[in-house]
Amino acid sequence: MNTAGRITGIGQGGHITLAHGGGGTAMRALIDDVFLQAFGNDPAVAQEDQARFPLSRFTAEGDRLAFTTDAFVVEPLEFPGGDIGTLAVCGTVNDLAVGGARPVALSAAFILAEGLELATLRRVVASMAACARAAGVRIVTGDTKVVPRGACDGLFITTTGIGTLPAGCDISIAGGRVGDVVIVNGTLGDHGAAILCARGDLALDTAIESDCAALNGLTQALLDAVPDVRAMRDATRGGVAGVLTELAEASGVTVRIEEDRLPIRPDVAGLCELLGLDPLYLANEGKLVAVVPAEAAERALAAMHAHPLGRNAAVIGTLAEIPASGRRGDVRLVNRLGGQRVVTMPMGEQLPRIC
Structure with missing residues (x-):
């Protein structure tokens, strides 16, 4: 975050x-007093227009x-449970992880x-x-940019993240294979319900x-236990339904999930029933879908259960061949009575402005 000098005291x-977006003393004071203090950046280094890293930092940890x-x-x-700032950091970290x-x-x-x-900006930045x-x-x-009153609702944030990818790590949404199992790390739909x-x-x-x-601590624990994880995706907009339909399409399989195995909080289930919503489509901001070989399922669950963010991890389904009557990309939910329904790709957001 560039600043040409250290000016503090915006109160x-x-x-x-x-004036806070005009490039003058007010903007410099805002950057210095709010952002640099919170993020712990060296003011001298922050005078540059870019961050600089030694390449050795990345080559020592991965090949990409x-x-x-x-x-x-x-x-x-x-x-409840966060703000736009926590979303911005967690969302970008999770996309990498x-x-x-x-x-x-x-x-x-x-x-x-x-x-x-x-005061709101300070809380978000903290x-x-x-x-x-x-x-x-x-x-x-x-x-930072400042727009006139009414041009945006208070505050928008864009974050970009970089990370190192270890050699041999080739996790892909197209990596699922027939016989693999589908795991989620906890209860579904909490974020969407909280925002609503x-x-x-x-x-x-x-x-x-x-x-x-x-989720990077959890994903690392999972990969340490099961290096051959096939696919992972965080279930944000579109929820678990969106992830599973992408998985089925990209991997050329049918995904079968069991309603009884879906971990859903009773209050979230009750809210969805009241409003006619489906928790499979509600957004999450701390949940992932992982696909692992069937023989590695117990190891994967043990590793996830040992981590605070995976205590409620559960196997919710399997990947199967596409039946003669089926089509590429099918996700089928088996209910408590043995009946099935097709889970389709979301047509749009159930709730706008959720992340």
Whole structure:
């Protein structure tokens, strides 16, 4: 985050003004007093327009570089279990981790609306810093822009992440094989349900919190136990249904999941029943879908159960051949009575602005 000098003292209260995006002293003070202090960047290094890394750092840990980017526009900015800042860090870390990469560093670009409370911005940035530390990554560069009041809802964040990919790691959504098993690391739909309740439109009194979490520790534990994980994907927008339909299509298999095995919190299930929603389609921000060989399922579950983010991990289904009457990309849910229904690719978001 570039700054031409150290200027502090914007205060704890107040609001973002257009001057904070004008490139002058107000913007320099904002960067210095809010972002650099939270992210722990050296002000001298932060005067540059880019972060710099020795190549040896990456070549020592892998033979390829993993790179991803994502934008976050959640409403409300703060919700039970997290805020837009934790989403921004966890979402980008997780996109790297489910590909088998070890996240190293992030950039963060902030679009701030005129009138945003500085106290809100400080809380979000503090959440980002704490989440990055917990995930073992650094936020090393970024940008800020200020737009007029009403041009965005308070705050949008875009994060980009880089990581190292170990030699021989070739996890792919197209890697599933007939006979493999499908595992999730915990309860489904928590984030989508938490955001829906946090918007206050339903006047519901619930204790549902977002599952927002960085999964790189869990994915590393899983890969240590089962190096031949076939596929992993974090189940964000579109939920588990979206991941499974992509898996079935890309891998050329039918995915069969069992309703009785789906780990769903009773309050989330009740909310979905009340509103006519399907928890398979609700967003998650700390859940992944992993596909492993059947003979490795017990090892995978043991490794996940030993990690705090995998205590409720469960096998929910298997990959099967496409039947003569079926088609590529089918996902079939077997209910408690033995009947089946086809789980289709989501046509659109059940809830907009969830991440």
